[in-house]
Amino acid sequence: MNYQELSQQIKSKSSYLCVGLDSDINKIPQHLLKEEDPIFEFNKQIIDATIDYAVAYKPNIAFYESMGVKGWESLQKTIEYLPDDVFTIADAKRGDIGNTSKMYAKAFFEQMNFDSITVAPYMGSDSVEPFLEFEDKWVILLALTSNAGGKDFQFESLNSGGLLYQKVLEVSQKWGTKENMMYVVGATRSDEFKEIRKLVPNHFLLVPGVGAQGGNLKELSQNGLNKDGGLLVNSSRGIIYASNGQDFAKTAGIKALEIQKDMAGYLDQYL
Numbered sequence: 001m002n003y004q005e006l007s008q009q010i011k012s013k014s015s016y017l018c019v020g021l022d023s024d025i026n027k028i029p030q031h032l033l034k035e036e037d038p039i040f041e042f043n044k045q046i047i048d049a050t051i052d053y054a055v056a057y058k059p060n061i062a063f064y065e066s067m068g069v070k071g072w073e074s075l076q077k078t079i080e081y082l083p084d085d086v087f088t089i090a091d092a093k094r095g096d097i098g099n100t101s102k103m104y105a106k107a108f109f110e111q112m113n114f115d116s117i118t119v120a121p122y123m124g125s126d127s128v129e130p131f132l133e134f135e136d137k138w139v140i141l142l143a144l145t146s147n148a149g150g151k152d153f154q155f156e157s158l159n160s161g162g163l164l165y166q167k168v169l170e171v172s173q174k175w176g177t178k179e180n181m182m183y184v185v186g187a188t189r190s191d192e193f194k195e196i197r198k199l200v201p202n203h204f205l206l207v208p209g210v211g212a213q214g215g216n217l218k219e220l221s222q223n224g225l226n227k228d229g230g231l232l233v234n235s236s237r238g239i240i241y242a243s244n245g246q247d248f249a250k251t252a253g254i255k256a257l258e259i260q261k262d263m264a265g266y267l268d269q270y271l
């Protein structure tokens with residue numbers, strides 16, 4: 001999916017919600033365990049219940065690879081089940097020397113046909129560029145993460161001026177464009193959104209950390225939305241585990257609708 005198509009989806013669904021498929025065999029409802037592929041069955045029902053309110057889905061790869069071959073199969077079936085008009089994110093946080101990054105890119109873009117993958121910036125340009133060689137595919141570069149430990153390095157003041165995460169935003173704009181690169185910025189960092197928008201006014205931001213991590217949707221929307229939308233806000237546990245009974249999918253749909261309604265209001269106000 002390209003930039004214009006993503007922006008169009010946001011406008012037509014009045015939503016910039018990304019549903020996180022962090023599907024954990026120990027947390028899904030008990031009654032699904034009798035299914036042949038409980039994780040795929042869980043994802044399928046979550047997708048069906050939330051598809052009208054979400055523009056993107058983000059399976060976190062850790063939850064699948066931790067289950068070995070069976071997990072990869074559940075992931076493949078999930079990505080095949082998702083319709084073409086939603087944006088798909090492999091939250092895999094990859095990146096390595098160039099020829100290895102190329103193999104990661106082939107795995108997630110060719111074998112599994114994801115639209116995008118999260119990549120760590122630490123190894124620099126030659127670790128990221130192989131992902132950018134695929135047409136209509138995206139890198140989502142970790143810039144300012146939502147976790148407490150994100151402060152350990154990302155807020156480091158540099159002798160050359162600015163903070164380390166700001167340097168990631170500045171330098172990486174030489175590697176890709178707003179058409180093939182987004183940035184991860186945690187919802188728990190809403191104080192930084194104004195500064196970030198000065199550095200990357202036109203790039204999409206993937207924002208995890210609302211719901212279970214307590215990020216504030218209103219604040220980040222006020223400071224993060226741009227004329228094309230420009231945000232994908234992820235919620236995983238807050239939606240998919242809102243209930244673990246027979247009504248889990250219905251309850252997930254209700255949670256997604258609540259968030260979408262708020263988003264529709266912010267889009268009206270700020271676009």
Ligand SMILES: O=c1ccn([C@@H]2O[C@H](COP(=O)(O)O)[C@@H](O)[C@H]2O)c(=O)[nH]1
Binds near residue numbers: 020184212
């Ligand atoms: O900075 C980051 C980068 C990635 N994540 C991932 O997003 C989801 C958040 O899940 P919730 O249940 O909504 O908290 C999860 O897959 C993380 O690994 C992040 O939280 N922060």
